[in-house]
Amino acid sequence: MILAVAGLSKRFGGLTAVAGLDFVVGKGEILGLIGPNGAGKSTTFNLIAGVSGADAGEVCFAGEPILGLAPHQIARRGIMRTFQHNRPFAGMSVTDNVLVGAHVRFSRRVFGNAGEERAQRDRAEGLVEFVGLSGLQAADVVTLSFGQGRLLEIARALAGEPRLLLLDEPAAGLTPVEAERIAGLIRGIAARGIAVLLIEHDMRFLLPLAHRVVVLNFGAKIAEGTPEAVRADPAVLNAYLGSHAPA
Amino acid sequence: MKRLLSWVLAAVVLSGIAFFMGGYANDVYRKLLLWVALALSYNFLFGISGQVAFSHFSFYGIGAYAVVIFVFQLGLPLPLAVLAAAGLCAVLAAAVAIPSTRLEGFYLALATLAFAQLFVVVLNEGGKVTGGPGGLADYRLPEILGFRLAGPWYTALIVLLVLGTAALLWRLDRSWFGRACRAVRDSPEAAAAMGVDVARTKVIAFTLASTLAGFAGMAYAFVDNTVSPTIFGLENAFLLLFMVIIGGSGSHAGAVIGAVLLYLLPFGLSPLIGHHHALVFGVVMVAAILLQPKGLVGLAGLVRRARA
Amino acid sequence: MRDFLELAVSATASGCVYALIALAYLLMIRPTGIINFAVGEWAMVGAFAGYLTLSKLNWPYPAGMAAMLGFMLLLGWATERVAVRPLVHTGAPPLAPILALLGMLVVVRESVSIGFGPDPHQVPEPFGFAWQKEYMVGVTLAVFAGAWLFFERTLAGRSFEAVALDRKAAALMGINLPRVTAASFAGGAAVAGLAGILVSPNVSAHYLMGVPLAIQGFTALVIGGVGRVEGALLGGLLLAFAEQLTVRYAPIPAGYAQGVPLLLLMLFLVVRPTGLLRARA
Numbered sequence: 001m002i003l004a005v006a007g008l009s010k011r012f013g014g015l016t017a018v019a020g021l022d023f024v025v026g027k028g029e030i031l032g033l034i035g036p037n038g039a040g041k042s043t044t045f046n047l048i049a050g051v052s053g054a055d056a057g058e059v060c061f062a063g064e065p066i067l068g069l070a071p072h073q074i075a076r077r078g079i080m081r082t083f084q085h086n087r088p089f090a091g092m093s094v095t096d097n098v099l100v101g102a103h104v105r106f107s108r109r110v111f112g113n114a115g116e117e118r119a120q121r122d123r124a125e126g127l128v129e130f131v132g133l134s135g136l137q138a139a140d141v142v143t144l145s146f147g148q149g150r151l152l153e154i155a156r157a158l159a160g161e162p163r164l165l166l167l168d169e170p171a172a173g174l175t176p177v178e179a180e181r182i183a184g185l186i187r188g189i190a191a192r193g194i195a196v197l198l199i200e201h202d203m204r205f206l207l208p209l210a211h212r213v214v215v216l217n218f219g220a221k222i223a224e225g226t227p228e229a230v231r232a233d234p235a236v237l238n239a240y241l242g243s244h245a246p247a
Numbered sequence: 248m249k250r251l252l253s254w255v256l257a258a259v260v261l262s263g264i265a266f267f268m269g270g271y272a273n274d275v276y277r278k279l280l281l282w283v284a285l286a287l288s289y290n291f292l293f294g295i296s297g298q299v300a301f302s303h304f305s306f307y308g309i310g311a312y313a314v315v316i317f318v319f320q321l322g323l324p325l326p327l328a329v330l331a332a333a334g335l336c337a338v339l340a341a342a343v344a345i346p347s348t349r350l351e352g353f354y355l356a357l358a359t360l361a362f363a364q365l366f367v368v369v370l371n372e373g374g375k376v377t378g379g380p381g382g383l384a385d386y387r388l389p390e391i392l393g394f395r396l397a398g399p400w401y402t403a404l405i406v407l408l409v410l411g412t413a414a415l416l417w418r419l420d421r422s423w424f425g426r427a428c429r430a431v432r433d434s435p436e437a438a439a440a441m442g443v444d445v446a447r448t449k450v451i452a453f454t455l456a457s458t459l460a461g462f463a464g465m466a467y468a469f470v471d472n473t474v475s476p477t478i479f480g481l482e483n484a485f486l487l488l489f490m491v492i493i494g495g496s497g498s499h500a501g502a503v504i505g506a507v508l509l510y511l512l513p514f515g516l517s518p519l520i521g522h523h524h525a526l527v528f529g530v531v532m533v534a535a536i537l538l539q540p541k542g543l544v545g546l547a548g549l550v551r552r553a554r555a
Numbered sequence: 556m557r558d559f560l561e562l563a564v565s566a567t568a569s570g571c572v573y574a575l576i577a578l579a580y581l582l583m584i585r586p587t588g589i590i591n592f593a594v595g596e597w598a599m600v601g602a603f604a605g606y607l608t609l610s611k612l613n614w615p616y617p618a619g620m621a622a623m624l625g626f627m628l629l630l631g632w633a634t635e636r637v638a639v640r641p642l643v644h645t646g647a648p649p650l651a652p653i654l655a656l657l658g659m660l661v662v663v664r665e666s667v668s669i670g671f672g673p674d675p676h677q678v679p680e681p682f683g684f685a686w687q688k689e690y691m692v693g694v695t696l697a698v699f700a701g702a703w704l705f706f707e708r709t710l711a712g713r714s715f716e717a718v719a720l721d722r723k724a725a726a727l728m729g730i731n732l733p734r735v736t737a738a739s740f741a742g743g744a745a746v747a748g749l750a751g752i753l754v755s756p757n758v759s760a761h762y763l764m765g766v767p768l769a770i771q772g773f774t775a776l777v778i779g780g781v782g783r784v785e786g787a788l789l790g791g792l793l794l795a796f797a798e799q800l801t802v803r804y805a806p807i808p809a810g811y812a813q814g815v816p817l818l819l820l821m822l823f824l825v826v827r828p829t830g831l832l833r834a835r836a
Contacts, residue, residue, distance in 0.1 A: 049440065075442035083440070089433040091497060092426070099423075100430045104442035106423040117422070160442060299650065346825040353590065353653075354824050357773065361817040364770060368817070372810040481766055485661060492654065523669055529661030536655045537641055 002027050002164055002195045003048075008057035010043055010219075017043040019219040021057070025164065025197050030190045032206040032227070033199045035216035036239055041199040042084075042168070044216070048197070049081050049166055050074040061164065076104050081166035082153035088141040095137045097152060098124040101159030124159055131155040131185055147178040154185060158194075165189060167198035171205045183209045203231065203240075215239070258410050262403035270398075277402050277470050279510050284409045284463040286490045286506035287499060291416050292456035293488070294496035295425060297432025298449065301484045302343065302359035305366040306336050306457040308479040310464025315383050315474060316376060325389050329465055336461030337454050344453040348446035355453075363484055370476040382475025405466050412459050417499055419455075428452050429497075482525070489532045558803075566799040567792065568688040571695035574791025575750035576772025577779065578702060581787050582743040585706075586735050589639065589652055593660040594747040595769025596667075601627055601748025602760035603667055606676040616681040623752055624745050631744025634659055635737045643736075660765070668762040675759035678752070691753045695788075698746060703784045767813070774820040780830020789831065794819060 003025040010018040018040040025031045033041050046052045048059055050071040059067045061077055069077070080101065089097050102120050107113065125137050131151040136144070144152060150170065157165055170186070171179040186209060190196050200206050206213060207227045215223040215230055217239040223230050230236055261280075265273055289303045313332035317323045323331065343362055347355040370377045377383070388396060396404055419425050427448050430438035435445050468474055486509065494505020513524040579594045601623055608619035638655040680687045750768070751760075758764065771794060779790025794816055802812040823830070 071436075071439040072442050072444050075440060081440050083437065087434045087437040089430050089437065091429055091433050096426060096429075100426050100438065100441050100443070103423060103427060103430075110419060110422040110424055113422075156441065299653075350824065350828055354828060357777075358821050358824050361770065361774075361820045364767075365814055365817040365821075368811065368814045372808050485657065488654075488657070523665050525661050526665035526669065529658045529665065533638060533655050533658035533662065536647075536651055536658065537638070 001025070002062055003197065004058075004060040005044075005048070006058045006060075008044065008047060008059065009055050010040075010047060010052065011055055016219050018047065018054075021216070021219070021221055023214045023221065023224065025195045027163075027195055028190050028193045029212065030186060030196045030198070030210045032210035032213040033197065033216065034201070034203065034206060034213055035222075037201075038218075039216040039239075040219040041216055043219075045081075045166060045168060045197075045199050048074075049079070075160060075162075078161075078163040079166060080157035080160040080162035080164075082150075082157050082168055082170065084168040084172060086146065086149035086153055088144070088149060088152060090142055092141065093137070094128055094133060094139050094141055094144070094152060095121065095124050097141055098127055098155050098159045101156035102161075104160050124155075127155045127158055128152075130188075131158075132181060147174050150174060150178070150182065151185070154182075154189075158189065162194060164195045164197065167196060169200055170198055171200060171202060179205055203227075207231065254410060254414060258406060261406045261410070262399075265399035265402035265406070268399070273399060273402055274470070275514075277405050279507065280402075280405045280409045281463050281467055281470070282490070282506045282510045283503055284405075284412045284466075285460055285487060286494070286502040287409075287412050287416055288456045288459040288463070289487050290491045290494075290496065290499065290502035291420070291428075291459075292452060293491055294498065294502070295420060295432065296428040296449065296452040296456075298453060299353065299356040300359040300453070301356065301481065301488075302340075302362045302366075303457065303460050304484045304487055305359075305363045305479060306340065306460040307464035307467065308366060308370070308474070309336055309339065310461030311468040311474045312370070312377060312383070312464075313461075314465040315386060315468050318389060319383075319386050320376065325391060329462075332465055333458055333461055336458045340454040340457035341450060344450040348449050360481070363479075363481055367476050367480055370479065378475070380476060382473060382477075384473040384475075387472055388469040401469065405470075408462060408466050412463070413499065415459075420499070424448075424451075486525070486528065489528045492532055493528075493535050562799050562803055563796075564688055566795040568691045568795075569754075569799070570775075570788075570792035570795030571691050572750050572754045572768075572791070573771045573775040573794050574788045575695055575698065575746055575753070576768055577776040577787035577791055578699065578784065579743040579747040579750070580772060580776050581781055581784065582702070582746060583739050584781055586739050587639075588649070589656070590773075591653075591656050591740075591743065592769050592773075593634070593656050593663065593765075594743060594772060595765035595767070596660050596663040597627065597630065597744045597747035597765075598751030598754070598768050598772075599667065599760070599762065599765040600630065600663065601751030602678060602755035602764065603671060603676070603751075604748065605678045605752040605755055606671075606760045609679050610677060620752065623748050627744040627748035628741040630748075631741040632737050634744070635740035639736065639740070640733060643733075664762055664765055671760075671762065673762060675761040678755035678760055680756040687756060694749070694753060698749065699784060699788050706784050770820065771816045774816045774823070777820060777823045777828065777830055782830070786830055793831075 001024050005024070006022050008018055008021040009016070021040070021044060023031070033044060035041055043052070047054045047067070050066075050069050050073065054067055057067065058065060061079060064077070066074060066077060066079075089100060092100075099120060102124060106120065107116060109116075128134075128137050131154050133148060133151050133155065136148070141149070141152065150173075154167070154170070167186070170182050174182065183205065186196055186198070198206075198210075210227055212225065213223075213227050213230045214221055215233070215236050222235045222239060223233040225233075265276060268276060285303065285307060292298050292300060292303065310332050313335050314328050317328035317331050318325055321328075343358060344355070347358050370382075371380050373379060388401070427438065427443045430441065430443055431445050431448050438448075439445050490505035490509045491502055492505070493509065494503070495501025509528060512527075516524055516527065576594055576598060579597070580591065583589055583591050604623035604626055605619060608614045608622050609616065614622070634656070638659050639652045642651045642655060681690060750772075751764075754768075772791075775790035775794045776787055777790070778793055779786030779788070797819060798812055798815045801807075801815050802809055
């Protein structure tokens, strides 16, 4: 068990965004966090990623509490994330973007470390290939399509050699073909022993991909289990009734 | 090895030509070199780290005044005075940068604008210490080991300063630190998510760049052997900004091009427009921004594109 | 006591000038989020317009004032058209218009310096020396009343969200209203020009007067807060009082008085960047 969330709560003024949330993620497991709009998925994500502070609860990563740490400290612990709306570093090439992802892996030397620089660059270029952006290593990120940008987000996050990967709606805005490719990529990542926590709207994307799913509604967990079990859960069907009815 | 040789060659050539120039030309050349040094460090701050600041030229002045005051009023030996002046620049820079990190980027611009103006006020009101509006004069570069650097030899020293600045910044740019600075510039949120300590990166970049400006200032103090408040107003701060933008912000070559162009151009334009080169530069900068707003790639970028 | 009263009147008059400049910034920041440092140069242009029409051409005061305001409206509109709109259209980074305006600042200043020469030029008072300060206060209050009415009572004014300074200048939202931007720049220029013509009888029109005014005005804005019109007035008065009290009573050389707005600006930026008055929820 690499990530343990217990009693997580967050309010915004009078609105309870997340209420007493508990779940765990195992090593090499793909856990999907799903729920209708406003269910609290993004808030939960941000709490774990260190972007906002929680009001109550505990988050333990590899046995260490991480709630309240700043985003860069979270990254240093081994949790990397992607963004829902691609956030590339616009002034740099694809490889350089990925190299920023490896920031935490560099020794702090700037002189006489040509060897390390070269090794990291080779690794980064390899990652660019791995996610499926072959040949685009030297390209300006502004020339990438939206779908390619999504792949870059993942490559960049992987560069940090995380033990847990947080994916923010990885399939959003992608064509079915691109979505399938990303799903395959995610499976490959989990197969390497990296835990993946992803938030997603779309049950159809999640079903064949996630090992387990946690369903949120109004900030609370209403169901948890394998995708098949959850999909048939009456509480879940109720929550989704009228909006994204699962196929 | 090859790279080291090119730097050495550059040093030899750039210093060598000083020996073939007369006194006036040497003076112009020295000041040009100092502007290049300033533009390079400013480019690192503004173009690479994305920090809009107007204090850079002030740190040039702090370096200049500090070294003169430390040597001739406090009696420190030159090497110690240089270190002390650098230390002063670093401390002041950190003092400006650290509180500014908590706020949005543009606050740095305002704080540094105020800092620059404050510096001039302090110089003017500094009485005996700073020499007031008249500044400090009547001093000479002290001898080191019985040898006084003068004439083309001093120019050679400045060449070494410029090349040293360029080499350092170039090296940093290609390291994880340079990438972190660019990342913070392009998307601070994403940078933090990748493990970059945004605040610390900004402070280090600002302090480093400002201290490099301070070193250039120390060299400047002995160019005319006089320092006065007049040149440390905002005019030159704006000119530095113009140089980097027109040359191509984010590019070392661009900074050099911008500095050379904007420093030498007035000499050629004087017959036409007298002292009002600032007008031309302002127009050119506005044009540069209007014509390519997305990248501020400047002249260096145009050359790169033409070659591609 | 009389001493203090004199100081108070003088500070109030100065404070009004700072307040007007702060208002000029505010008029442009509210709908667009753009910080336009060129307001200082605009004030300078207003002062020179005053010199030109009132001193050189000897027009009656109302005519000179009207001509200045008309010219400033045009200048503001033209600046927006040239330096801001094309950049917003092409989706430039938020820094771009600010830098372009900085370039314009230099262009305006140099143009005036070429046109009028580097020496200061005298601008006459409208009602003689005795009522000068009261006049400044009166005009300022009238302008602020108008601005307050506009922002609080008209639909157009209320629809401008206060683009608070703690959001990045990237918040160029609402720029799909090009007319609003043009109007805000025109208005900002007019108010800045007014500040210039009001202050010029005391300090003379000089081509370098822009940047200090820009800084003082911005300090006033930061102190008062960008969320409310009254903030600009409060900030201007506080700044002027702080300045004059320091000069008069503090045991430091008079030259350091120029440092007061700068120190206050740095202080407020660090401690209280949103200013003293909060925007109404």
